[in-house]
Amino acid sequence: MTPVLTTYDWVPEFPRGFVRDIRVRWLLEELGRPYSVETVPLRDKSAGHLDSQPFHQVPFLRDGDLTLFESGAILLYLAEGSDLIPAAQRPIVQQWLIAALNSVEPFSMAWVLARFFDKDEAGAARQEPRLHQRLAQVQAALGDQPWLTGDRFTVADLMMADILRIPAQNGFLDDLHALAAYVERATDRPAFRKALADHMAHWRAADARMAAG
Numbered sequence: 001m002t003p004v005l006t007t008y009d010w011v012p013e014f015p016r017g018f019v020r021d022i023r024v025r026w027l028l029e030e031l032g033r034p035y036s037v038e039t040v041p042l043r044d045k046s047a048g049h050l051d052s053q054p055f056h057q058v059p060f061l062r063d064g065d066l067t068l069f070e071s072g073a074i075l076l077y078l079a080e081g082s083d084l085i086p087a088a089q090r091p092i093v094q095q096w097l098i099a100a101l102n103s104v105e106p107f108s109m110a111w112v113l114a115r116f117f118d119k120d121e122a123g124a125a126r127q128e129p130r131l132h133q134r135l136a137q138v139q140a141a142l143g144d145q146p147w148l149t150g151d152r153f154t155v156a157d158l159m160m161a162d163i164l165r166i167p168a169q170n171g172f173l174d175d176l177h178a179l180a181a182y183v184e185r186a187t188d189r190p191a192f193r194k195a196l197a198d199h200m201a202h203w204r205a206a207d208a209r210m211a212a213g
């Protein structure tokens with residue numbers, strides 16, 4: 001059964017590389033699992049889109065009769081039974097994946113929304129100390145380990161590293177060297193590089209389609 005990943009038909013330049021289908025692509029590459037991609041319109045959101053994603057967002061995944069939204073749920077579903085959720089560490093892996101989504105990403109998103117969506121420099125500046133504190137706490141929890149739960153890269157690292165890419169790209173890890181190295185270690189994996197290349201190719205193909213009218 002080949003899962004079908006749905007993302008947008010096109011997005012402007014600035015979110016490219018970060019639309020959350022990248023997480024699912026990355027995981028599917030880690031698993032060596034082929035998949036296909038379908039799209040929903042970004043601009044003219046359809047009522048049908050809501051049947052698969054009640055918040056009119058992406059990504060969502062169809063796998064046989066199952067349709068799943070929420071990138072965290074999709075990752076946990078796809079990684080189940082694989083080395084990316086070692087059985088003995090399952091609750092701890094789930095804990096860290098949820099921590100990434102629930103205790104780190106909201107702080108990063110609050111900054112992103114203020115800085116890039118609202119273009120509110122003062123509002124973004126107000127978010128910075130909170131975001132920095134969370135990032136420092138992740139670094140402290142990582143300690144000397146290569147990955148969040150020890151020696152093995154898990155789906156929790158995939159989620160955490162993906163979430164940390166935006167702070168990393170915007171200078172928030174410049175004084176958090178161990179955390180910066182963690183993100184680099186994760187995103188240096190061939191599966192991430194392949195996922196990112198395919199993700200960017202998707203937007204280039206969308207541009208070409210638009211240019212062709």
Ligand SMILES: N[C@@H](CCC(=O)N[C@@H](CS)C(=O)NCC(=O)O)C(=O)O
Pocket residue numbers: 018019020021056057058059069070071072
């Ligand atoms: N919690 C959701 C967030 C999904 C989300 O924010 N998707 C963005 C793209 S990365 C989106 O569709 N944004 C457009 C919108 O909210 O209208 C998840 O992790 O899947």
